[in-house]
Amino acid sequence: MGFSIKELKYKDKYLLFLTEQELAGPWFSFILEGKDVAPIPIVLKNIEPTPIYNMVNSRTGTSINRITLDFNITEYLKKLIKENKIKPIVVNEKEFIRLYIDIFNPPKVPYISTFFTMKNLSTFDLHNFSVYFIFDLDINGLEGFDNDLSGYDEDNDILYQYDSTGLYGGFSSVSKSTHFETQLTKAFKIDKNRLNLSNKLYDGEGEVLSALQCEFQTLKPNRSFQAVLVISGGFSKEELISNIKEGKANAYKHLSQVNRSIISKQRNIQEAGFIKINLEQGKDCE
Numbered sequence: 650m651g652f653s654i655k656e657l658k659y660k661d662k663y664l665l666f667l668t669e670q671e672l673a674g675p676w677f678s679f680i681l682e683g684k685d686v687a688p689i690p691i692v693l694k695n696i697e698p699t700p701i702y703n704m705v706n707s708r709t710g711t712s713i714n715r716i717t718l719d720f721n722i723t724e725y726l727k728k729l730i731k732e733n734k735i736k737p738i739v740v741n742e743k744e745f746i747r748l749y750i751d752i753f754n755p756p757k758v759p760y761i762s763t764f765f766t767m768k769n770l771s772t773f774d775l776h777n778f779s780v781y782f783i784f785d786l787d788i789n790g791l792e793g794f795d796n797d798l799s800g801y802d803e804d805n806d807i808l809y810q811y812d813s814t815g816l817y818g819g820f821s822s823v824s825k826s827t828h829f830e831t832q833l834t835k836a837f838k839i840d841k842n843r844l845n846l847s848n849k850l851y852d853g854e855g856e857v858l859s860a861l862q863c864e865f866q867t868l869k870p871n872r873s874f875q876a877v878l879v880i881s882g883g884f885s886k887e888e889l890i891s892n893i894k895e896g897k898a899n900a901y902k903h904l905s906q907v908n909r910s911i912i913s914k915q916r917n918i919q920e921a922g923f924i925k926i927n928l929e930q931g932k933d934c935e
Contacts, residue, residue: 651696652716652750654784657818659759659882663790664818670696672785672834672858675765675878678844679775679868681722686738686773689729690841693720695783700724705747706920712755717916719745722771744771749911753903760881760896764907768873775868779827779844780876785834785858786810786818795856799831800886807893808859809886816882817889820861823877823897828862875907 653674657665665673674695682688696702701724705717722744729735751764769775787794788810797810808829809819828846830837837858839846846862865874879896883889910916 651694651702651718652748653696657761657880657882659816659818660884662816662882664786664788664816664882665784666787666790666794668785668787672783672837674783675876676781676783676839677720677767677779678781678839678841679778681773681775683740683773686740688776689726689735690844691725692840692844693725701728703745704920706916706918712753714752714754715910715916716750716752718748718750720748721745722773741772744773746771746775747917749907749916751903751907751910753900758896758899759883759892760879760899762896762900762903763878763880764875764900764903765878766873766875766907766911767868768911769868769870772870774870776866777844778865778868778874779862780865780874781839781846781860781862782820782822782876782878783837783858783860784820784880785856788812788816788818789814796854797857798854799850799857799859801829801831801850802886802890805890805894806861807890808861809889810857810859811886812854815884817884817886818880818882819889819893820859820878820880821893821897822861822863823879823900824863826861827864829860830862831857831859834858 653670671694677693680688680690703719708715723740747768749766753762788797793812799810801808806825807819807821811817830846831851834856863876877900879893881892
């Protein structure tokens with residue numbers, strides 16, 4: 650369970666198609682530390698087995714989709730203990746981080762903007778917090794997934810892929826990223842020993858993956874961190890940049906609406922249907 654983009658088109662041309670779910674969404678890393686818990690490095694992919702991720706609720710509209718889910722720290726620590734990766738510790742029944750995802754995809758607009766708001770509802774400090782936007786783009790879908798080239802526009806902080814047809818796909822964070830990278834998909838790696846992207850582009854064409862990283866120092870209990878992603882396409886580099894710049898400017902107009910939504914009572918109520926799904930999927934993962 651988690652969040653992943655299954656496919657993405659720009660004017661009927663594929664930018665992302667049949668990509669592995671883990672490689673089409675946000676990852677997170679942080680060092681978890683508590684009063685009686687020594688620092689534990691954690692890398693959290695966008696798709697993790699339930700009960701590590703618990704769905705809270707979701708709403709689908711014509712131009713806005715909203716998803717609320719929890720990263721269950723207690724269950725994650727139980728998993729590490731079971732795998733003998735950390736020593737047994739006593740934690741509260743449910744320590745968690747709530748993730749609010751707000752996707753703006755209105756018709757006749759050449760970009761999608763997505764707000765990711767993380768609220769630390771645990772008793773732990775989350776040090777060296779990073780969010781990574783990771784996309785294994787497939788420019789022109791199956792017809793051209795393995796001959797992509799890549800680039801980075803430093804002035805606008807836009808990471809992109811393209812191929813010989815002139816079709817471009819790319820994305821950017823509204824707040825400037827701290828690191829970036831393009832790499833062959835099979836060679837990409839983020840783990841506790843490699844937490845920062847390389848600031849390098851893959852030299853050549855191939856099945857390429859793109860990633861942006863945004864760092865945040867420490868997310869303390871009851872504090873929030875927000876990152877906004879804008880993704881688009883274009884039939885030239887100039888068109889792509891123009892679309893993403895327009896999307897980033899437009900995203901600011903939705904900021905107050907998103908922040909009102911995430912503190913609303915309705916947004917934070919566990920839907921009964923998801924309680925059953927979380928329990929069933931949790932048993933399947935045991």
